[in-house]
Every structure is written in structure tokens, then in C-alpha cells.
Amino acid sequence: MSKTARNGKVDLFKFIFSIVVIIYHFGNAVKFDNELFNKGYIGVEFFFIVSGFLFAKSLAKIPYHKETLPADSVHFMWRKYKSFLPYHFFTFVCTFITASIISQWNISNIAFELANSIPDFFMIQINGVSKMSLLGHEWYISAMLIAMFVLTPFVIKFRDIFLKYIAPALAFFILALLFHSYGNLNAVGAWIGVFNSGFLRALAEISLGCVCFAVSEKGFIEKFPKPVLIITELTLYTLVILYANKSLGSVSELSIVIMLAFAVTISFSPKSSLAFLNNKFVLFLGKISFPIYLTQIFVRQALVKSNLGLDYFSYMGLYVFTVIVVSLLCILICDSIVNFIHKNINKPTAV
Numbered sequence: 410m411s412k413t414a415r416n417g418k419v420d421l422f423k424f425i426f427s428i429v430v431i432i433y434h435f436g437n438a439v440k441f442d443n444e445l446f447n448k449g450y451i452g453v454e455f456f457f458i459v460s461g462f463l464f465a466k467s468l469a470k471i472p473y474h475k476e477t478l479p480a481d482s483v484h485f486m487w488r489k490y491k492s493f494l495p496y497h498f499f500t501f502v503c504t505f506i507t508a509s510i511i512s513q514w515n516i517s518n519i520a521f522e523l524a525n526s527i528p529d530f531f532m533i534q535i536n537g538v539s540k541m542s543l544l545g546h547e548w549y550i551s552a553m554l555i556a557m558f559v560l561t562p563f564v565i566k567f568r569d570i571f572l573k574y575i576a577p578a579l580a581f582f583i584l585a586l587l588f589h590s591y592g593n594l595n596a597v598g599a600w601i602g603v604f605n606s607g608f609l610r611a612l613a614e615i616s617l618g619c620v621c622f623a624v625s626e627k628g629f630i631e632k633f634p635k636p637v638l639i640i641t642e643l644t645l646y647t648l649v650i651l652y653a654n655k656s657l658g659s660v661s662e663l664s665i666v667i668m669l670a671f672a673v674t675i676s677f678s679p680k681s682s683l684a685f686l687n688n689k690f691v692l693f694l695g696k697i698s699f700p701i702y703l704t705q706i707f708v709r710q711a712l713v714k715s716n717l718g719l720d721y722f723s724y725m726g727l728y729v730f731t732v733i734v735v736s737l738l739c740i741l742i743c744d745s746i747v748n749f750i751h752k753n754i755n756k757p758t759a760v
Contacts, residue, residue, distance in 0.1 A: 415687070415692050415695070416676065416677060416682070416687075417683070417686030417687040417688065417691040417692055417695075418676050418681075418682065418683055418686050419459060419673075419676050419677065419695065420686075420691055420692050420694055420695020420696070420698075421686055421691050421694060421695070422455065422646065422676065423455075423456070423459070423694070423695045423698040424694035424695060424697065424698045424701075425650075426452035426455045426456065426698075427452070427698035427699075427701045427702050428701070428729060429446050429449045429451075429452040429650065429653050430449050430450065430452040430453060430702060431701060431702065431705040431709075431728075431729065431732060432444075432445050432446045432449055432725060432729065433446045433447070433448070433449025433450055433452070433653070434449075434546060434705060434709065435705075435709055435724075435725055435728050435729075436449075436725075438709055438713050439713060439721070439724060441720075441721035441724075442721075443721065444721065445654060445725070446653045446654050447653075447654070447655045448595075448652060448653050448654070448655055449653045449654075450594070450595045451594070451649060451652060451653050451662070451665060451666075451669075452653065453549055453594075453610075454594065454614055454665075454666055454669055455649070455669055455673070456549065456553075457549075457553065457610070457611055457614035457615055457617075457618065458614050458615075458617055458618040458621060458666075458669055458670055458673045459618060459673055460553055460557075460615055460618060461614060461615035461616060461617060461618015461619045461620075461621070461622070462618040462619070462621050462622045462625070462673060462674075462677060463618075464557055464560075464564075464615060464618065464619065465564065465572065465576075465618065465619040465622035465623070466622055467485070468485070468561065468564045468565055468568070469568065469622075471485065471565050473565050473566050473568070478562055478565060478566060479562070481565060482561040482562040482565060485561055486554070486557060486558050486561055489554065489557065490532070490554060493532070493550060493554075493699075495743035495744075495746065495747055496699060496700050496703055496739055496740075496743055497532060497547070497550070497703065498743075499700075499703075499704075499739045499742060499743050500544065500547075500700075500703040500704055500706065500707070500739070501526075501529065501530055501543075501544065503704070503707045503735075504543060504544060504706050504707040504710070505522070505523075505526065505543065506707075507707040507710050507711055508522070508543060508707070508710065509522070511710060511711070511714050522543070525543075526543045526544075529543045529544040529547065532547060532550055532551045532554060533551055533555070534547065534548060534551050535548050535551035535552045535555060535605055535607050535608050535611075536551075536555065536605070536608075544706060545706070546702065546703075546705065546706055547703065547706075548597050548598070548607045549607075549611075549702070551607075552605075552607045552608045552610065552611035552612075553611050553615065555608060555611070556608060556611040556612040556615050557615065559612070560612075560615065560616075563575070564619070571619070572619055572620070572622070572623040573623065575616075576616040576617070576619040576620050576623070577616075577620050579612060579613060579616040580613050580614070580616040580617040580620060583609050583610075583612060583613035583616075584613045584614075584617075584663060584666065586601065586609070587601075587606060587609060587610060587613070588662065588663055590606075591606070593662050594610055594662060594666070596610075597610070614666070617666070617670050618670075618673070620670070621670050621673055621674040621677070622677075624674055625674055625677055625678065630674060630675060630678040630680065630681070631678065631679075631680050633680075635680055635681060638675050638678060638680060638681040639681055639683070641671075641672075641675060642672050642675040642676060642681060645668045645669070645671055645672035645675075646672050648660075648665070648668055649665055649668055649669055649672070652665050696740070697733070697736050697737065697740060700735075700736035700737075700739040700740055701732055701733065701736045703736075703739070704732055704735045704736050704739055705732050708728065708731050708732045708735055709728065709732075712724070712727065712728055712731065
């Protein structure tokens, strides 16, 4: 697999961890006994670390020029922000409509909630101006975008210093601070001084992903035999998923994050590539993982409100199936609209 090709293995785990996360959120909403993935929030760490790896990899292609640094940074972040917009807008509209129906809002309520949802609409709710009541789980996207916005000019200008010194320091000290303050990483919306804990979580783990990229660049991983890499990688991911399901007892969550970092680094190694996973179906699973994370919000609201009286596993199975179907619809609608715009905007007019 070439270094520029999509990584089917990473896309597969994106899908797996997106399912782990939505099942965790479902369990928090319905409150059954013996729920799966009671610590499924750990899946977000996988996405932060992967995003950090790809963030560092992308910025490595941007040369530093003092005169264009601000413009280069803004341009990079605008492309990142724009890539989320279609699916985000779809989710925002569907979630708002679902909430208005369930809560039976009148015109006055709708206007009030729309005004309160402006931070959610622009994906800046993690800065504290929103209670994140409408798109609560999008805190992850908001935190990631803001953390990357802060880091981008520094990574472009001080790339080597950032990867070798600043990124490891940020990851180590911020994670230590979060564990010392809350005992785990599941504190979102709390504040440490002037910083939101969700933002700090993103900043630390995106930096950790940058460290993974720096390790990958040095070629250390390539020195190991392929079977060793694959066995190690799958073992690490298995342990993380077992932890998400509360099957590892009192293993330190910091240890789990370190395991994820090692696993992600191996996953991005060309030497550990599994060619049979680099197919259109698996790559599509990676693509659908983002809509799955987003659309879970209003699907869960609707199912919980319906009070179907099902047992946990039937309820959860229906929920996951519905989220996947709605995510497919989200992709179909959003991609069609984006393609239509691309084909027609700036289209030469007949003379």
C-alpha cells in the first residue's frame, strides 16, 4: 500500500469504535442492567489520536513561509472545517426538528432554541458559550477543530520542535492533569481554570497522535517482522475494546490510551498493511463512521421517546441498525448536494 492510499485497517477500526461509542451513549440514555461498553467513551480517544496522526502528516506537506503562515493556517483549517459541514448541517436540521417535535415547541420556543443553538450550528460549543443541549456529542468535533486551529501555525513553523518536544510534553502533562483531576477521561464540559476539559482532552490526544506520526516517520516500526506487528496491533485493540466493555478490571485508563497510541502507530505502518482490507466496502465503513457518530443523537432521542418496551439487546440492535440506515441516507443526501454544487458553481454560462 502506498503512503498516500487510504488505510483500510484504520477505516475498519473507525467503524468499530464509532459503534462502540454510540452503544455507550445509548446505554447512558436507556439505563438497562448489564449494558455493553460502559466505558465506550474510550473510543473517542482512538479518533483523537488518529486525527492527530493525520493532522501532523498533512501539515508536513505545507512548507513554512513567514509571509504566508497566517493564510496557510487559515486555509488548512477551512478545508478541515468544510469537510465536516454537509454531515453536520444534516444532523443539525434533523436533531432540531426531532427535538422540536418531542418537546412540542411552539414558535416562541423554536426561536429561542435556535438562538441558543448558534454555537452548536458553528461547531464552537466546546468554548463554553453553549450548554451543548442540542448536539451534545458534537463536543468531540468542536474540541478537535479548535485544538487544531490553535496548533496549526505552530506545527507549520516549528515542525521538528513541536513533534519532538512540544507534542510529547502537551500529551504527557495534560493527560496527567485530567487523570489527576477526574480519575478518567470522561469529563466533558468541566473546567480547569480557563480551559474546558473536553478541549484539553482533544489537545492532549491530538498531540499524542502527532507523536505517533513522528515515531512512524523514524521508521522504528518497520524494523519488526510483519506477523509481530499484526499480532501486537490486534492484541492492543482487543484489550482496548475489552476495557470499553469493563472486562479488564482496574487497568489504568492512561495505560489504555498508551496502548491505543501504539496500535494506531502500527496501523499506519505500510509494513503492517493487510491488502484484503483495502477495498471499497471497508473504506466506506470508514466514511460512514462520522455520520454514525453524528446521527446517533436524534435517532436515540426518537427511540427513547417511543418507549417500545424492548429488552436491552433488542433495543440496542434496533438502535444501531437505525443509526446505520440514517447514516447511509445522510451520506446519500449530503454527497448528492455537494456534487450538484461542485458541478454547477462557477459553471460557464452560454454566450
